[in-house]
Amino acid sequence: MTIKEQIKSILEKAVKKTLKNNSDEISVQYPSDLSHGDYATNIAMKLGKIMQKNPREIAEQIVKNIPKNTLIEKVGIAGPGFINFFISEKNLKIEMAKVLKEKAKYSKSNEGKKKTVIVEYSSPNIAKPLGVHHLLSTIIGQTLNNILDAIGYKTISINHIGDWGTQFGKLIYAYKKWGNKTILEKDPINEMLKLYVKFHEVAEKDPSLEDAARKEFKDFEEGEKENRKLWEWFVKESLKDMNKTYKKLSGIKFDYTLGESFYEDKMDELLEEGKKKKIFVEGDEGSYIAKFDDENMSPMVVQKKDGATLYSTRDMTTLKYRITRWKPEKILYVVDMAQNMYFKQLFETAKRFSWYKDEGFHVSFGRMRMEDMQMSTRKGNIILLDSVLEEAIKRAKKIIEEKSPNLKNKDKIAEIVGIGSVKYNILSQNRSTDIVFDWDKMLSLEGNSAPYLQYTYARAHSILRKAKTAKVSVKTDENKNEIAEKISHILRMIPKFKEQLIFSAHEYKPNLLSQYLYELAQKFNSFYNSVPVLTAKNKKEKIFRLQVTQSVSQILKNGLALLGVEVVEEM
């Protein structure tokens, strides 16, 4: 149990004792100012309103009913009726000891009770290279998977690749018309992209191409041999390319990569089931749709007029498959918010099937766009993910050459710093905010960024390294108050790590974790600047400060690992 949860539990009992019939959720929050303690509650004000009594009086009663315990050092009533809790330093030190003891495992909890959660993310449409915008789902999804896993859920990560659908009809059509075997064999992914872009260029002038592409897909779906062979080829080459990029990103791991094609032979059954239960009804021109009462929701087409399937058909089939196979408590879809309505339709329709119990959840995030134009693969307006990663590494390398020319393993460190900064850039932003792609911003190496945290870690390590070897003379003149304050700030941050981790998981917001780590690093850098560790006034104090340093570095490492950002001991 975290300290926050303990406070909450203590409070619940005290409130219950004060007034017999309380059912309200008690919220425990962090006060904005440390002088108001470590935790606070506004429960007295809430009750004051209901009971028509002075909140401060209620607060006093509640405080009286808090039993003596070792956790809380002091309880105060402030302002209009806040109850403030101050955690004793002894308990903060106990928490610090846990960090030192559990090391890499400090972050684990049993919050999730081993319940199964499926996380679907990345899920690119293949037959074209990964663009920067694929970073969002990939990085956010992987991090959510890591975080949920850490707090005790059994996670299943799935890359639901788009290897089916009309887009392949387009590609097959384009290849047959303009393609060339030798060229495509030589540089498959880029040639596919070229064909795809060309198709849309021509189709703009001649819309009949769209129908031709639909026909190619339909033929393919019905088993036409040549098309199937082409498809297999395109898929094979795309996957090869895709995995290279994932590898470069590092830390991207899927338990399953199941493309839409995996569900090919399972769709008929679902369509039949839906039609039989009148969940899918006939729409225009022989198509099948699901209708909704909400007039703002357009119907969802599940079968085209030509009988071919769509995204929705495959998604619905996938949903059933996952529920049947894994019996998850939740299925998270990490997909951008352009698909908000689509997922509403999907889940709303699923509810009409007996096998669905509201497992689906759309973790939607803002879109990435370019300053002056739409990012559109169709138009060829795509910034390749590979090129962004390479540029990030290049920029990191340049800084290393400037700041630490004598460093060993510069290339490896440049990679860790560069890739880390790209990931962190995305994870530190609230996922609902749109991102305008900007090279400098994306690859920022200062301020609230991965390198700042990595640098903090490296500094801490530098101290720890020297503690083992170097002989240092002890300093005696110390600013006692300042030192006590800096250390206290850090100690008070420690229990919040797990608390914020759990909060971050429940909200599906990685930025809550990154925000915490940033604050911790800031406090540590401030400590670093004014509190001597190796030259502490006496041996006991030195050991204590080393422990503080050690625990901060451990938390930074654990937290960054969850974000998929590696640390280095020197940079």
Add this chain to the structure above:
RNA sequence: GUCCGCGUAGCUCAGCUGGAUAGAGCAAUGCCCUUCUAAGGCAAAGGCCGCAGGUUCAAAUCCUGCCGCGGAUACCA
């Protein structure tokens, strides 16, 4: 048109389950390397939290309307 999201410092963004003086980074100003990595720290500066109402002891946060931007709006995904 309708629905969804967003609008916070010059710029990029946190904060939004209502709470105590609205926070960071970048840019701009001044200071700190004879002490552990200056990719750092300290100080100061910068705000009608889009606008107008409403609810409340308390609103950046909730509700309504308006303005601006983005997205969605049946056979793409």
